Amino acid sequence: MKVYVNPPRNRWAKLCERPSIDREDLSSTVGSIMSAVKENGDAQLLAYALEFDKAELNEVSVTPSEIEQQAATVAPALQEAIQQAAANIEKFHKAQGSKPEKITTTAGVVCWRKQLPIQRVGLYVPGGTAPLFSSLLMLAIPAKLAGCKTIVVCTPPNQEGSIAAEIAYCCQLLGLEQVFKVGGAQAVAAMTFGTESIPKVDKIFGPGNQYVTRAKEMSLNYGLAIDMPAGPSEVLVVADRYANPEFVAADLLSQAEHGSDSQVILLGDDLKTIGDVLVIVNEQVEKLPRVALAKEALKNSKALVFDDIDTCMEFSNKYAPEHLILALREDDYWAEKVTVAGSVFMGNFTPESAGDYASGTNHTLPTNGYARQYSGVSLDSFVNKVTFQQISAQGIQNLGPVIEAMSEAEGLQAHKNAVTVRLNALKNEN
Template sequence: MKVYVNPPRSRWDKLCERPSIDRKDLSSTVEQIMSAVKQKGDAQLLAYAQEFDKTTLKEVRVSAEELEQQAASVSSDLKEAIKQAAANIEKFHKAQARTPEKISTTPGVVCWRKQLPIQRVGLYVPGGTAPLFSSLLMLAIPAKLAGCKTIVVCTPPNQEGSIAAEIAYCCQILGLDTIFKVGGAQAVAAMTFGTESIPKVDKIFGPGNQYVTRAKEMSLNYGLAIDMPAGPSEVLVIADKYANPEFVAADLLSQAEHGSDSQVILVGDDLKTIGDVLVIVNEQVEKLPRVALATEALKNSKAFVFDDLNSCMDFSNNYAPEHLILALREDDYWAEKVTVAGSVFMGNFTPESAGDYASGTNHTLPTNGYARQYSGVSLDSFVNKVTFQQISAQGIQNLGPVIETMAKAEGLEAHKNAVTVRLNALKDGN
């Protein structure tokens, strides 16, 4: 990791850039996949399973028997851990439900807003080198709490043609039964257009590689919504001289091991602490099973030393991190200075991995600077907020003249008349 000492603010935007991706070639490939799935449906999905997943499938749907068989192979310890994590996630997200409050804006005029579930949602759950069953918990639990009628799960098969056992178990305990052995951009295409087996959805959720991400972005062109634009995982840690270098190094590597295109950023006001952390990073990375991926990610990563913590916080807000760890003695104070971040982890005993798995917050978060415009997944992500209004005879008499005056000023006579006919009817005793 290259170290920068007091870089001028004029360079911050450049230093905050994420690893670049050749989107031209990427877009061309994904467009071909989207088009092929749209035209050929299940047949193309089976062909892609052979090409990309190196497995031969007879059908893409996961049967109840297969789900039960796969789930049974999960160890009892992991089952208990998953149940505890699921309970915490449910508790946190359930608290986000809102009871409609009716507001009388004018005598006789009552307005309120109600949360209604998005009817059909698609959940993409990565498989591959690290089946992210935790992502299924993070997405399916709020979807169920919201009351989504159709919940479609797509996850890639292994070379034996089965989904990951852990993902199967999560589907089982959450009562999910619309599950498909499809990964990559082709899964997003299937949920975008629908196939003989896979229902078309209204909104697609979930992390994935650059192909999945690009496919999700393209699905917007076909009338779908997505949770957020996303890119490779990232973390920014702000550490002062009181931070534990071993903890900080472990936190940096917990994100670096996600993939070679991940990025980790270390920021602090004490050069010795930064140096100590980097030494330990180099020691710890060699002990990781995913050492090659983590080492490559560190090439995209940087450390910054500033004269004071205010500058550290300003730099973090400029970077807009997916994950922000405040390894600071006065973490409560500095947390109030955060203006941009996906999720914040406060103090020396709050690792980012707690949010990834079991604290209860959602780990599907905006990356690549999108924390400036987007929030992480929540119960709100799975609902539409619909406004209602009810106006009595007294209400239209009170409010009607206001509407008539405004409509007339805009030259919209029919708008005005919709009120006038009602007021006239009331004058006539109707």
């Protein structure tokens, strides 16, 4: 990690850049995959499974017996951990529900808003270098709480043609039946257009690499919605001189190990602390099974030292991190300075991995600066909020003249007439 001391503000934008594949090449590759799946359906998915996953498949569907067999291989201790995490995630997301409240805006005019589930949702669960079964919990639990009628799960197969055992266990635990052995941009394409086996959905969720993220973005051109642009993982840690360097180093590496295109940023106001952290990072990374990936990510990463924490927070808000860790003595105070972030982890004993797995918050978060415009996945992500209104005879008499005056001023005579005919009918009744 390269260290920058008090970089001038005119360099901040450059320092906030993320590693990325050439956009034009990325779009061309993903566009070809989308078109091929649209035209050839399941046959193309089977061909891509062989090409990309080295898996020779006869079908893309995961049968109930396959799920049962795979799930049975998960160790009891891990099953218990998954159950506890699922309970916490359900508790946190269930509290996000709301009951319709009817509001009388004018005498005889009642309005309310109701949450209705998105009918068909597609969940993408990465399963390549690390099968992220935790992502399935984060997506499927709020989808089920929302009442989504169709929940489609796509996840890559391994070379033996099976999905990860832990993902199978989560499917079994949550009662998910429409599960498919499809990964990458081709999975997004399948859920966008539908194939012989995979239903077309209305909205696609889930993290993934830059190919998956670009495919999700392209699906918008075909009338779908997506949760957010959720690409390569990132974390920004703000640490003062009271932070524990070992904890901070571990937090940085917990994101660096996601993949070679991940990025970690360290900010602080004490050069010695930053130096201590970087020494420990170099020690800890050598002990990781995914050392090669983590080292590549560290090449994309930076440490910045400023004169004070206020400036650190200002830089953090400009960077707009997916994960923000406040390893600060007065974390409550500094949390109030956060204006842009996907999810915030406060204090020395709150690792980002808690949110990734089991604290209850959702780990599907906006990356690449999209925290400026997007929120992380929540129960709201799986519902449409529909407004209702009911107007009585008294209500239209009270509100009608207002509508008539405004619609006439805008030159929309038919709008006015829709009110006038009702008012005239009420006059004739009298």
